[in-house]
Amino acid sequence: MTEMTTDPTLIILVLAAGTLSVRLLGVVIGQGLPTEGAWARALNALPGCLIVSLVSVILASGGRREWIAGAIALGVAIPTRSLPLTMIAGIAAIWTLRHFGIAA
Amino acid sequence: MLPAFQHQFWLGLRDVSPLAIGVAVYGLAFGLLAAQAGMSELQVGAMGGLVFAGSSQIIAVERMTAGAGAAAAIIAGLALNLRLILITASIRDIYRGLPWWRVVLGAHFASDENWALLLARRARGQEAGYWYLVGAGAGLMVTWICASVAGVAFASAIPEPRALGMDFAFAAAFIAIMRSLWRGRTDLLPWAVSAVGVAALVMTETIAASWAIIIGGLVGAAVASIRAHD
Numbered sequence: 553m554t555e556m557t558t559d560p561t562l563i564i565l566v567l568a569a570g571t572l573s574v575r576l577l578g579v580v581i582g583q584g585l586p587t588e589g590a591w592a593r594a595l596n597a598l599p600g601c602l603i604v605s606l607v608s609v610i611l612a613s614g615g616r617r618e619w620i621a622g623a624i625a626l627g628v629a630i631p632t633r634s635l636p637l638t639m640i641a642g643i644a645a646i647w648t649l650r651h652f653g654i655a656a
Numbered sequence: 657m658l659p660a661f662q663h664q665f666w667l668g669l670r671d672v673s674p675l676a677i678g679v680a681v682y683g684l685a686f687g688l689l690a691a692q693a694g695m696s697e698l699q700v701g702a703m704g705g706l707v708f709a710g711s712s713q714i715i716a717v718e719r720m721t722a723g724a725g726a727a728a729a730i731i732a733g734l735a736l737n738l739r740l741i742l743i744t745a746s747i748r749d750i751y752r753g754l755p756w757w758r759v760v761l762g763a764h765f766a767s768d769e770n771w772a773l774l775l776a777r778r779a780r781g782q783e784a785g786y787w788y789l790v791g792a793g794a795g796l797m798v799t800w801i802c803a804s805v806a807g808v809a810f811a812s813a814i815p816e817p818r819a820l821g822m823d824f825a826f827a828a829a830f831i832a833i834m835r836s837l838w839r840g841r842t843d844l845l846p847w848a849v850s851a852v853g854v855a856a857l858v859m860t861e862t863i864a865a866s867w868a869i870i871i872g873g874l875v876g877a878a879v880a881s882i883r884a885h886d
Contacts, residue, residue, distance in 0.1 A: 601880070608850065625831045
């Protein structure tokens, strides 16, 4: 069997066109939905639920250290509401846990 | 006094700067991977500007290096991007009534980070609209392109993001943004359903993580839709 050669330029162009279509599809779907009632409630709740899902995936695919660092980051986020402080706390926590071999 | 749209653009650029560090580290790592796939600096830079979706670029290039073929690489990348449908749909108000080229531009610049920053700013009761998204998106794109091209150029001298704890940068950023999106008790049930449902899907390895995010977001939103306002 000959070695599989995939042309990166082709992949870049198709992936770019596909990704833009996906983004535009969201705009079209969003414009078509009503601004009141159940659909609007769902769409208003969607951003928070998506972010929660994203965080949940990251933590669930990590180990105990990710859970601890996530809890520490949340502990900083709740009172401070600060993005940079939460990032510093989370990164420092995960680095410390890994570097000193805690909660492996 | 700056015109309003310029003011929003610069605000977006300013607010995205803490996230740019994380993006830069990932850009370097992506460049490293792309170099292994035999991609040139030009190809990597063009991919960053044209696709502008970090995780899908990483997975597509990873599939390429794994010898999976062009179709598999593209499908994997696009599957990861399906959540962008929900992202642009959820900020529908910023696209309303704009000429088509501005809709296309604003849609192209929408990514997880600047979308979440826009929502967080609004949750604090401050104005954030189209140019805020584009400003923060432009900051992300320039950082992403420069870092990934640098990653290709210096492929041999870069440490892994994990060794610096930087792989946790996005998790921590999303936790902070999640906090600012909390609207009160009405969010509790939808959020709990999303979080527990997604964790169960991922931990039991029922489906791939990118699908779990989409399902989690939709199920949480569905729960919110059937609850009457308190």
